[in-house]
Amino acid sequence: MKNFRTHRAASLRASLLTAFALCLLTLNYGCPAPRPSPGTGSTAGVTASNLSGEIKVDGSSTVAPISEAMAEEFQAANSGVRITVGTSGTGGGFKKFAGKEIDVSDASRPIKTAEAEALTKAGIEFIEIPVAYDGLAVVVNSKNTWANCLTVAELKKVWDTGSTVSDWSQVRAGFPRQPIKLYGAGTDSGTFDYFTDAVNGKEGASRSDYTASEDDNTLVTGVAGDGNALGYFGFAYYEENKERLKLVQIDGGDGCVAPSVETVMDGSYQPLSRPLLIYVRKDAASRPEVQAFIRYFLGPEGRKLVSDVGYIPLPDRAYELALERFEKGVTGSMFTGGSQVGVKIEDLLAKEAAGDKSGN
Numbered sequence: 001m002k003n004f005r006t007h008r009a010a011s012l013r014a015s016l017l018t019a020f021a022l023c024l025l026t027l028n029y030g031c032p033a034p035r036p037s038p039g040t041g042s043t044a045g046v047t048a049s050n051l052s053g054e055i056k057v058d059g060s061s062t063v064a065p066i067s068e069a070m071a072e073e074f075q076a077a078n079s080g081v082r083i084t085v086g087t088s089g090t091g092g093g094f095k096k097f098a099g100k101e102i103d104v105s106d107a108s109r110p111i112k113t114a115e116a117e118a119l120t121k122a123g124i125e126f127i128e129i130p131v132a133y134d135g136l137a138v139v140v141n142s143k144n145t146w147a148n149c150l151t152v153a154e155l156k157k158v159w160d161t162g163s164t165v166s167d168w169s170q171v172r173a174g175f176p177r178q179p180i181k182l183y184g185a186g187t188d189s190g191t192f193d194y195f196t197d198a199v200n201g202k203e204g205a206s207r208s209d210y211t212a213s214e215d216d217n218t219l220v221t222g223v224a225g226d227g228n229a230l231g232y233f234g235f236a237y238y239e240e241n242k243e244r245l246k247l248v249q250i251d252g253g254d255g256c257v258a259p260s261v262e263t264v265m266d267g268s269y270q271p272l273s274r275p276l277l278i279y280v281r282k283d284a285a286s287r288p289e290v291q292a293f294i295r296y297f298l299g300p301e302g303r304k305l306v307s308d309v310g311y312i313p314l315p316d317r318a319y320e321l322a323l324e325r326f327e328k329g330v331t332g333s334m335f336t337g338g339s340q341v342g343v344k345i346e347d348l349l350a351k352e353a354a355g356d357k358s359g360n
Helices: 002-025 064-077 090-098 113-121 152-159 190-200 216-224 235-240 261-265 288-298 300-308 316-328 345-358
Strands: 053-059 081-085 104-107 126-141 149-151 181-185 211-213 229-234 245-251 273-281
Touching: 053 064, 053 090, 053 288, 064 081, 064 104, 064 288, 064 300, 081 288, 090 104, 090 113, 090 190, 090 273, 126 190, 126 216, 126 235, 126 261, 126 288, 126 316, 126 345, 149 152, 152 181, 152 190, 152 245, 181 190, 181 216, 190 229, 211 216, 216 229, 216 235, 216 245, 229 235, 273 288, 288 300, 288 316, 316 345
Parallel strands: 053 081, 053 104, 149 245, 181 211, 181 229
Antiparallel strands: 104 273, 126 229, 126 245, 126 273
16 A cells, blocks of 8 residues: 555656646746645635645554545645654544544544543544445465355354364364464454454454454464464455455355455445544644545545545445535534444435434
8 A cells, every 4th residue: 555655646746747847848828726625615715835734643554544545645735734644543543532632533443432422521522424434354374275264153253252262173163173373453443343343242352362453464464474373454454465365255144255345335245344434623623724634535536545545435425425524513423332233324424414404
């Protein structure tokens, strides 16, 4: 993903330099006016040349590649704006959010009730914005010849609280008698929360004797280097490293299904499909540079970047409703206390919009 972002930025810089040279050669005849910042509303008339300020983003390592790509492209057109993107995990991001250390919190699962209460206590209102879909990938080492498809029940047997599974032969009869080495998300990660809810039936319910990290690249390296490994992380990280890993299909009750753009969007990859979100502090959302950045995030160029970095865009209507939610400054969460397995973002947004229009 870093290579993609570097290539995009280099291409953009080359295009700008070419245009500038042509302008000089023609004594500025026909040169375009400065491009206005994305969106309308309170930043109407603010051009790319006079936007300035710093936007701090932190949180999910899964969502970070999306935010990094958005930040790089946005800054290329708005040189007065500086955007930093950190990766302290979804839970870590919400802690920084509560401390007013950041403006935007990346999250690979919806905010929990306790986290929302902590924000209320700190006097912070937030705007919740869905930005993409993702599937969780269950992976093994590329030399693994036996684990082609696992049922949710088998995953639960391995990962549930109190599990003593230590050998592949304990997962399924016929699997080899080889020690199993587990790699998975750290407890501050939204991936951990979503996986444990979807597989074990309760957020946070998991065995603890595994190699844990909020950094998905650490997990990729671990599984790729261990012949007996089993791990899980965001599908986009598998896509970036598929030459080094083997993807395991998941049987959620209707047969074996592999994660893909198609299976995540049509809902057939269950129960490991999930929404990705960003949370914006309402007070930060009043700043012109933040408004322009979020409008870029949800606009046509931003939607394309979601695909370019390996994630699954929401339907266009969902982005339109999410932008409407942001423009209206709607605070609070559409979810009920955290992860909701199998939920469709566009349905939640449409239901909320219909309720608002009816006055309910």
